[in-house]
Amino acid sequence: MTNKFPRIEEPSLRADAARNRERILAAAEEVFLERGSDASLDDIAKRAKVGIGTLYRRFPTREALLAAANDERLMALANASRRRDHKLQPADSVRAFVSDLVAHACHYRGLAAALGAVLKSGTPGCHASGEEVRRLLERAQNAGAVRKDVSFEDLVCMVVAISLSVEQGSTTKPRIAHLTDLFLDGISVR
Template sequence: MVNAPDGEAPLRADAARNRERILEAAEALLTEKGAAASFDEIAKRAKVGIGTLYRRFPTRESLLAAMSDERLLSLSSASRARDDTLSPAASIRAFTTELVDHTTHYRGLAASLGAVLKSGTPGCHASREEAERLLLRGQEAGAVRRDVSVDDLVCVITAISLAVEQDGAGTSRTAHRVDLFLDGIVAR
């Protein structure tokens, strides 16, 4: 038996291999075609039946969340490690920029970001907790308005990510767009 993600029952070795093959195939296809790659294509590339894919990942958001898990855990850990070197406002700016960069990794992920972040995977949970922590830290320091919530932050990250996907400028304008938003949430 192999440890399962998200506190599920341990996976048999063959089920764990299938899960990894699905994630590898999805990573390759989503990099090539964006988040709209079909489950049929993913199952074929992973050499598993479509039923196997749906048993592991019943929705597109659950698959995207599993694929994002490691990156989100890493982003959250890196953000916590910056507390000693960055001000509360700079910490939120860095974390927001990194989440936009992650969200634009696959074309089409931005449209599902809200659902992905609510999926309950360890990475999604960690990133939401980190956003809450950073906002509270910023609010307690007087650097962020008290009426800003994590959902507000997710909404803006989604909007910036969609803009990056649509305008063709790539991530070159991400920092500017993050600055525009963060200047709007500064406590007055």
């Protein structure tokens, strides 16, 4: 299946710079999984065996690093949504993608709180996921299945709220579908 979301070409990096970038991303994934998304960027640089300046040259903010570390997963979510879209009614497509995004936001501790900024970062996967949410929402609104006053930001807030609830232990992962259903039922046209 072809990728429905074209990758934005990044400027070519020197071989050593590309290796450093990959080492930083691999180290970030490990450290974020171990300690959460608020883990020390110094620790990530040390694990990647690069200086902190090298990390900041590649990723000037924590959100930029989080976005890059999650880029491929977010691209995969958007592409999976596109592949199943023709099989689902518009409201069910929104429900499925929102559920996937909530599960993704629980990938490591602290990601949920940064999800809104991450989705706005402009990496290819973040862009594709944001565009997919907007496309699905518009499709459901045009079909009369979702209220017209519901926005992209509303859906992101809901994803963050459910994800934070799961992360903080007040909700179990099996309840994700239930909470997602409650929210989506609330925005449905009756």
